[in-house]
Amino acid sequence: MIGSTLLELTEVTVIGGDTTIVDRVTTTAAAGSVIGLIGPNGAGKSTLLRTVTGTVRPAAGSVLIDGRPIRGWSARELARAVAFVPQNTNVDFGFTVRDVVLMGRHPHLGRFGVEGPADRELAEAALERTGTARLADRVITTLSGGERQLVLIAKALAQQPRILVLDEPVSALDLRHQLTVLRLIEAVAATGCLVVVAIHDLELAARCCDRLLLLDRGRLLADGPPAEVLRPDLIRAAFGVEASVRPHPDLNTITVTALDAVDREGELR
Numbered sequence: 001m002i003g004s005t006l007l008e009l010t011e012v013t014v015i016g017g018d019t020t021i022v023d024r025v026t027t028t029a030a031a032g033s034v035i036g037l038i039g040p041n042g043a044g045k046s047t048l049l050r051t052v053t054g055t056v057r058p059a060a061g062s063v064l065i066d067g068r069p070i071r072g073w074s075a076r077e078l079a080r081a082v083a084f085v086p087q088n089t090n091v092d093f094g095f096t097v098r099d100v101v102l103m104g105r106h107p108h109l110g111r112f113g114v115e116g117p118a119d120r121e122l123a124e125a126a127l128e129r130t131g132t133a134r135l136a137d138r139v140i141t142t143l144s145g146g147e148r149q150l151v152l153i154a155k156a157l158a159q160q161p162r163i164l165v166l167d168e169p170v171s172a173l174d175l176r177h178q179l180t181v182l183r184l185i186e187a188v189a190a191t192g193c194l195v196v197v198a199i200h201d202l203e204l205a206a207r208c209c210d211r212l213l214l215l216d217r218g219r220l221l222a223d224g225p226p227a228e229v230l231r232p233d234l235i236r237a238a239f240g241v242e243a244s245v246r247p248h249p250d251l252n253t254i255t256v257t258a259l260d261a262v263d264r265e266g267e268l269r
């Protein structure tokens, strides 16, 4: 169930070199909802996600969690509230999968940093939920890209965050594992967690997100339910493609098919 506002971005602006990477983005997101971040390569999706995880500091604007600016939060406080699954799954050399998932518990451990039985149980549960329990004793560097992606999702689940931030979580996954992650996202949101996910697959985005934010060259071009954002004119303006957008024949969702590349400097700007 969608709850009250948990995350508020106000006029968030990020500058890199002499480029404005994120340009005055304002939005809010409620606990228990799934927010999808879509847009072309280089639109600023990862950068915007990293303003929520606190790893990128906006040049202007504010990021609030629970009404409090995260600028003043300690790294540990932030890590308790926000879990991040990055796009490039660089992993810690030599650790087993179980060790990596247990690391998700670190922000919650006491002064001596020792995991207890409850932490181990949460890690095992996260391994089960992501279908990675059979890999638990493997060294993470020996896993395939998709397996690694699932393990990092397991680590984030073990963290029990209030906000789960995922950057392209299904990019390396086969159809079945994409569904696994889709269901996990739904299940995590049902527990009251806010899920913010950057995703290129517009059909998956439509299926799993309550709301989509369409970013284009750092600017928020649209913010609303999937059916309102995945319109041919908006897709043309952001992605530079003519697209066919149709109701799905079997499911209560929509299909998006790119037909032709067109000039991106379209009618919307």
Ligand SMILES: Nc1ncnc2c1ncn2[C@@H]1O[C@H](COP(=O)(O)OP(=O)(O)OP(=O)(O)O)[C@@H](O)[C@H]1O
Residues within 6 Å of the ligand: 016, 017, 018, 019, 021, 039, 040, 041, 042, 043, 044, 045, 046, 047, 048
């Ligand atoms: N430190 C920086 N200095 C200059 N430009 C940067 C810097 N960091 C990122 N950029 C640029 O900002 C733009 C947005 O990058 P970002 O990774 O946020 O995009 P994205 O929407 O996640 O893209 P993709 O879909 O390709 O992952 C890119 O053009 C990138 O090259």
